[in-house]
Amino acid sequence: MSVTASASAKTILFGEHAVVYNEPAIAIPLSNTRTYAELIPNSNGFRIISPSIHLNKTFDELIPGSGLQVLLIKIKELFDLDNLPDLTLLIHSDIPIASGLGSGAALSAAVIRAFAMYYSQTLSREKINETAYEVEKIYHGTPSGIDNTTIAYEQPIIFSKSTGFCPLEADLRQFSLLIVDSGIRSKTIEVVTAVRENISHNEPYIREIGKLVQNSVPFLQEGNREEIGRLMNENQKLLQMIDVSSPKLDDLIRMGLSHGAIGGKLTGAGRGGNILILARDEEQSKQLRSLYENSGFRVIQ
Numbered sequence: 001m002s003v004t005a006s007a008s009a010k011t012i013l014f015g016e017h018a019v020v021y022n023e024p025a026i027a028i029p030l031s032n033t034r035t036y037a038e039l040i041p042n043s044n045g046f047r048i049i050s051p052s053i054h055l056n057k058t059f060d061e062l063i064p065g066s067g068l069q070v071l072l073i074k075i076k077e078l079f080d081l082d083n084l085p086d087l088t089l090l091i092h093s094d095i096p097i098a099s100g101l102g103s104g105a106a107l108s109a110a111v112i113r114a115f116a117m118y119y120s121q122t123l124s125r126e127k128i129n130e131t132a133y134e135v136e137k138i139y140h141g142t143p144s145g146i147d148n149t150t151i152a153y154e155q156p157i158i159f160s161k162s163t164g165f166c167p168l169e170a171d172l173r174q175f176s177l178l179i180v181d182s183g184i185r186s187k188t189i190e191v192v193t194a195v196r197e198n199i200s201h202n203e204p205y206i207r208e209i210g211k212l213v214q215n216s217v218p219f220l221q222e223g224n225r226e227e228i229g230r231l232m233n234e235n236q237k238l239l240q241m242i243d244v245s246s247p248k249l250d251d252l253i254r255m256g257l258s259h260g261a262i263g264g265k266l267t268g269a270g271r272g273g274n275i276l277i278l279a280r281d282e283e284q285s286k287q288l289r290s291l292y293e294n295s296g297f298r299v300i301q
């Protein structure tokens with residue numbers, strides 16, 4: 001019998017890049033934007049098919065050391081398999097790749113969950129998180145772990161590399177956030193490496209971002225939109241200082257702000273990918289959505 005499992009995208013509200021240097025960051029799962037993994041029994045060996053990226057391969061045809069190959073090796077270890085069974089792994093995803101929304105971690109979590117369903121096993125979220133983190137190292141080099149943690153637990157979190165995560169006790173529905181895809185793909189590993197290469201210049205800004213994240217928590221808890229918008233704008237300026245924004249991202253943010261949004265920043269590694277825009281209310285959020293869509297941009301949610 002076929003089984004299907006899924007995992008959500010995530011967005012970083014505050015603290016990307018600083019989180020690599022042990023500062024806290026805040027991330028939110030995007031439950032309506034997901035990757036789906038279906039396992040379908042067949043009679044001719046294991047095969048992975050992902051129509052959106054034109055992938056149709058056996059395990060042996062995968063690039064050695066690629067994220068997908070490493071994920072399947074981890075799956076074999078996790079479920080104590082000598083060989084992958086006669087199954088087609090069919091992948092569909094709403095999450096744009098290389099766009100700061102955690103597509104790699106979502107793929108890992110969805111595939112692990114699908115195998116657990118197939119073998120009627122209950123895997124803890126810790127185990128899913130741990131396994132997805134191992135695969136993240138392939139995509140990211142030195143991942144903080146924020147992507148896999150947000151996605152494995154699927155809840156808003158405050159995360160730090162050394163202390164792990166705490167659930168963020170705040171009603172985030174009070175914030176009308178739009179996520180807009182610039183359409184530019186950017187590899188996290190390259191942006192994280194560039195920040196590290198210039199760390200002596202970047203360090204003070206990274207520490208400022210850490211303080212800003214801590215300051216944001218009470219405002220998130222009390223639903224203070226004005227302050228959260230102000231902190232988003234401040235976080236974006238600090239991200240510009242460490243050179244992870246781009247003229248295109250800055251333009252997209254300016255477009256929202258000039259039409260009345262309270263705050264805007266990039267989300268994820270930057271230099272491409274998505275931006276976050278905080279609207280004043282739901283009415284304005286609808287207007288901003290039309291503005292971006294009519295200009296040819298995908299509004300993720």
Ligand code: PMV
Binds near residue numbers: 018099146147267270
């Ligand atoms: O995968 P992305 O693009 O969302 O980037 C994750 C956030 C970074 O802080 C840039 C990297 C990390 O490992 O935390």
